[in-house]
Amino acid sequence: MWTLVLNCGSSSVKFALLDPTSGEVRLSGLAERLGSGAASVRVDRGGERVTHPLPGGSYPEAFGVLLSELGALGVRGDVGAVGHRVVHGGERFSAPALVTPEVLEAIRACVPLAPLHNPANLAGIEAAREAFPDLPHVAVFDTAFHQTIPEVAYRYAVPEAWYTQHGVRRYGFHGTSHAFVSGEAARMLGRDLSDVNLVTAHLGNGCSVTAVRGGRSVDTSMGLTPLEGVVMGTRSGDVDPGLHDFLARQAGLSLGEITAALNKESGLLGLSNLTNDMRELEEAASRGHAGARLAVDVFVYRLAKTIAGMSVALGRLDGLVFTGGIGENSAGVRAATLGRLGVLGFEVDKAANAQAVRGQAGFITTPQSTPALVVNTNEELMIARETARILQGEHA
CATH class of the missing domain: 3.30.420.40 (ATPase, nucleotide binding domain)
Known part of the structure; x- marks a missing residue:
């Protein structure tokens, strides 16, 4: 199964189509400056690089170019799932989650914890679900890997109500990267x-x-x-x-x-x-x-x-x-x-x-x-x- 991986920011979408078993990449690219007249999508097709202007500068327009590229390569039908990077999952998510209305609502509830990131992640997920309505979508959270941190390490020495009522604690980020390199390092260490x-x-x-x-x-x-x-x-x-x-x-x-x-x-x-x-x-x-x-x-x-x-x-x-x-x-x-x-x-x-x-x-x-x-x-x-x-x- 080929997986389309999406990393949606406030003005960009990074994407890659790859085999999760072998790591082979069929297509990758970056849509940037979204929301402006200078928006464009750069696509790498196995060594060949092309750039498409995006006059409207919107997420749906960027996904439209991506769909066209997948079709041109003849691999659109090979995409089996879409994986989304989501920055903040709060205490709710200690693992990736299949995107459902309830999961979207939980991601939305974490917006106060990541006001610059989660809204963009949500906008990207919604645009991607419109572009790929028949595929399963999975949210992978930057914070999830760190949900194993013990209380002694994640609590701040602040009033208890700040934690219980507002979620003020240490969450951590870059979890996907830390998880990946630890596994690779263990292998290299034997x-x-x-x-x-x-x-x-x-x-x-x-x-x-x-x-x-x-x-x-x-x-x-x-x-x-x-x-x-x-x-x-x-x-x-x-x-x-x-x-x-x-x-x-x-x-x-x-x-x-x-x-x-x-x-x-x-x-x-x-x-x-x-x-x-x-x-x-x-x-x-x-x-x-x-x-x-x-x-x-x-x-x-x-x-x-x-x-x-x-x-x-x-x-x-x-x-x-x-x-x-x-x-x-x-x-x-x-x-x-x-x-x-x-x-x-x-x-x-x-x-x-x-x-x-x-x-x-x-x-x-x-x-x-x-x-x-x-x-x-x-x-x-x-x-x-x-x-x-x-x-x-x-x-x-």
């Missing part, structure tokens, strides 16, 4: 996933670190929202909660303005006053740009500090996994991070680390070191696998 303790670091424009014990998430760095945790591309990560009141009084900023700045103007961009792109920052730092150097150094320090903290949740650390755009491609960030983690027994292999870029997965530490490795994430494949698993269970 260990059974149920008997390996890992820290996984998903590092991209958004970044999170997770403690995975026996294949189950037991702590993670993101919290109620994806703003908590380590430094990211444009997100601050952890700050003093008193920051909002301080800036409201001192700078006259509104709650919305402060939150927007912490999400869109902070992180690597805010520290460097230059860019949120780690590649550009590393290049600028090598030329002596002080802001770029500071941004990279703060990123690495906070990352290493968080990785060390996550080891507390494991009892025994069997390996550290780097993934995501930065984790898979920045040898410099990996080396600097491991250099700060000697206390946990890490020692970088400079040659192996330098080679593990641009899709080259593998070990990047010396034989006597606690293992650290690069694993290429594949969230689309994981969503396809989870979709197939749910449907197999549904039909059993």
Whole structure:
């Protein structure tokens, strides 16, 4: 069964048609700038790339192009299911779910927890169900993998009513990626996933670190929202909660303005006053740009500090996994991070680390070191696998 995987954002739709067993990809692409006159769909057909303009810039129009592409390839009839990435499932979902009216209502109830993400996910699901009305649709939640985190790790030290009445707790995100790379890392280590303790670091424009014990998430760095945790591309990560009141009084900023700045103007961009792109920052730092150097150094320090903290949740650390755009491609960030983690027994292999870029997965530490490795994430494949698993269970 071929599975169509959809990742719908507020102005984009990322898609891939793949075999959940082999991982073979028949078609992939990205619709972007939806809602504007500049909207378009880029489609990759096994090495051939074409771009279609979308004058209307709508979700249905984007799905219409996708249907045409599937028809042109002669594979529309081969699609057996649609898997959807959904950012927030709250406490309701600890596993993927077949999309039903009740599930849609539950996703809608989580909108206050993810006001920028869940509405776009819902709009994408509804447009996809119109485009593919005869196929089963499955929602795969970023938060689901982290529902195994114990209460001691997910509760904030705030009034009880905030949790019981409003759901204020740590949820975590990037769960699909953390789940996928932990399984791959266990295989590379020659260990059974149920008997390996890992820290996984998903590092991209958004970044999170997770403690995975026996294949189950037991702590993670993101919290109620994806703003908590380590430094990211444009997100601050952890700050003093008193920051909002301080800036409201001192700078006259509104709650919305402060939150927007912490999400869109902070992180690597805010520290460097230059860019949120780690590649550009590393290049600028090598030329002596002080802001770029500071941004990279703060990123690495906070990352290493968080990785060390996550080891507390494991009892025994069997390996550290780097993934995501930065984790898979920045040898410099990996080396600097491991250099700060000697206390946990890490020692970088400079040659192996330098080679593990641009899709080259593998070990990047010396034989006597606690293992650290690069694993290429594949969230689309994981969503396809989870979709197939749910449907197999549904039909059993």
